[in-house]
Every structure is written in structure tokens, then in C-alpha cells.
Amino acid sequence: MKRTTLSLIAAVTALAAVTGFAAVSAPDAPGDTPARAAATLPVERTSLVCPAPSSSDLAETTYTAFTPATEGTGDKGTAQLLPATGDSADKPAKSVLTPKEPAAPVGTDRSGADAPPLAGTAEGRLAPGWAVQQTTEVAAGVGRGLQGLGCVAPDTDFWFPGAATDADRTxxxxxxxxDDSAAVVDIELYGKDGALESEVGSDITVKALTSEPVLLSTLTDEELTDLTVHVNVRSGRVGAAVQALDEKRGGDWLTASADPADSLVMPGIPEDATAVRLIAYSTGGSDADLKLRLASPSGSITPVGNETVHVKAGMTTAVDLGDITKGEPGSLVLTPSGTAVPVVAALQVVRGKGDDQETAYIPAARSVDTRATAIGNTEKGTGLALTAPSATTEVKVTASAGTEGGEAASETFTIKSGTTQKIELPVPSGLKGTYALTVEPTGDGGPLYASRTLTTDMDGVPAFTVQTLPDDRGRVSVPEAEQDLSVLQDRVLHD
Known part of the structure; x- marks a missing residue:
């Protein structure tokens, strides 16, 4: 018997033992079996991190967590949020929040400055779309007002246009x-004249299961009103967010801009915004020329005097847009007016006047492709803005039961092309506590962008926070595979 025949028999026998494939038959000829489409399945594990919410003794923080119901997840799952204080791996730590069921939000409160950073994981049926929100009220001092953050997924690359190191900012x-191993991070700063030299922004080690807050003013001697911060993780992964606190105008969390792209959307500028500032940075190594459009409730508008913006390569560009919304909610849409160049961008938004001003940030958002969730909503003081920049889209909005009781409610809305709509929210009947909002495009319309705004009055200060709602990426495409002995046969016969 020839050696190649013996090798083939041995290889097929070994393969049958591994795969459990008992019958050996000639493979189909190429093209006999049509290719199968990838299956879309729920994710089985989701990780999120939450930075320490405040260093103020006056801080009052509410944490909420929620997983929307997802088909095909089975009946098992766990989720927990543990303090990221470095010792969680050495001794048991109590979870800050422990959800038990999908579609059932849970919440808890924490007072003062000792609330720790958190790292959490959801698995099984609690993983797809798992979201965690921390909302903090600070009654006085630097950054007083309402600070909100949708806790972030760990990653290796983050862009934050809108930070600052001027005298009023901290x-x-x-x-x-x-993770259980250290991460190594570089922080790069870009101002109006380009990159800032910093000897202490490189090789920052973030130990396992810990948080490292880095004061931006320690990385440069320059006092700059508009900065772009680039967090580049060279080893491991981290979750990153910028806490932007102002001496006079409150503050909020600035989350990362959507991935660099030639077209960006910043959804949900409040109708009563008194000042709006655009901060942009070109990541592509070339200047970017961008058209500015405001998607208003009645259609797309070109702002007079701010029709375009030129963003120089490697430099942060800022443009004051004033009260661009003119009493109506809107979204800023950036598109290339010339050669397409990837950019990142964010808006700094101010409400109020004089000593009663408060600030929030709207970074360029990812689109809602399948589903997005906003949690920690209250019966009053919650707004949802939906934007369809290029084509009409139909959207289903579901309000969950409350953390302490109530029944879910849903409603479907049509968002016309080129508009932003602040919708009349469905509210759970018999609501007790806070609730979650789930946003799901229902048809074949164009891309959808969304943001949620929370507002409250704090002794005359119109406190607010805005969170953009990216797609929750709760499902993933899994290519369908089948055993193909022809590959093995070909390899053996040609040895």
C-alpha cells in the first residue's frame, strides 16, 4: 500500500476521533453546496467599567443596571459590578449591583466621595445589551451640577475632543x-497648534483591577481651552472617560467620540442651550473641510455664518456656534465638503446664564443599528432625541418597568429624513423608581442616532447631563461552518 494512502487513512481516522464524524465519504465537488449566511447570535459575555464618580463629599450617586430581553439567550446568566480597587482578586467583594432577570432594572445609591471605580461582567442571558449608568448630583464646588455616564466597554483606543487645561478647568x-494583568497606556494631547510635548504622558501603568485618574494639567504646562486627548493602550485594555469640571459652569463626563470618520453626527442638543461649541480634530494626517448642518424638528438647516469649518491636520479646531438651536432641539451633522478625511468631534453645550450655568458634552455618536438602551430615567426630567440624518426611519421605543415597580410600555415613532425629534416618551404605568428606555429601529430606513438628556433644577441652576446611545452590540455574526475532509485529503495527497 502506498505511503500517501496510509497517511490519508491515518489522518481521516484521527479527524473522525476528534470531530465525532464516523462516516468517511467523498467530499462534494466545489460549488455543489451553496454558502450559508452567517448566523446572528446573542453575545455571551459583556464587560463594562465605571470610574469613581466624584471626589466631592457632597456627591450623591445613583447606579442603575439593565439588560433588555433578547431571544435565543437560554435561561441562565449572571451579572455583577465589583470595586476595581486592586484587591478584588484576593478576597471576595460584594457586588454593587446584582441583576437577576432581563428587562428588570436594578438600582442603588451611594453618598460622598468614597464611591470606588467599578468593573463588571455579565454572562449568559444577562450579557446582550447589558448597560450600567452612574448619575451624580454635586451640590456645590468645582463641577457642581449633574454628571452622568453610561459606563464604558474596555478598549485600546479612545479620542476625546473637548477637554481643557485652562485656569477654570479641572x-x-x-x-x-x-483585567488580571497590568495595562500600559500613552496619553497624547493636541491643542490649537498641534501636539503637546509631555514626558509623563507615556508608559502609564494601570495595575490589574485598578483605576488611574490622570489630571491633564500635570501632563503640560500650557493652559488651553480646547484640547483633544488621545488614549492609546499599548498593552492590555482599559475603559476611559474624561471628567471635565469647570469652576463656574459645572461639568460632566466627556465620553469618547465615535471612531474617526469623514461624516459624524452629534445628536440631541437641548432646545434651551445658550451656547454650543464644536471641537474637532483630524486624525487622518490631512486637513479636513467639513459642511455643518443642523437637523432640526422641521428639517436640515445650514447655520448662517457657520456653513463650513476647516480642521487643520494634527491641530484641534474649535468653533463657537452660539444658540444654534433657536429654541428647538437639534443635532449637528458634519459631512466632507471636499476630500474625505477622518475626524473626531464633540460639542460642549451650556444651559443657563450668568452664575447659573451648567455644562454637558455630546461626542460624535455611533449609529443605533439594532438596539440601544438608556437607563436611570425618571418620570420627570427625561428627554429622548432621535435623529435620522439621511433617510426616514421608524423606531420602537420601550419603557421598562421601574426599579421598584410598574409595567412596561412601548410606542413606535417615525423620524423623517434630515430631522431631530424630541419624542413624547412612553412611561411605565404605576412607575416606581427609575426605568430604562430601549430604542430599536424597526424597518429598512436610514441610520438612526440617539441621545438621552436628564435635567433637574438645583437652586436655580439648570443642571443636566447628556448621554449618546450607541448600538449595544448585543448580537454578533457567527459564520456557519461544516466539516470538509477535502482540505485534509488535498494536504495529504500533496505531501
């Missing part, structure tokens, strides 16, 4: 490492 970039 900005920290918080780096949270959820």
Missing part, C-alpha cells in the same frame, strides 16, 4: 483596568 482622564 479635567481628569480616568483609566480603569478590568
Amino acid at each position: 479635567d481628569y482622564v480616568h483609566l480603569v483596568n478590568p
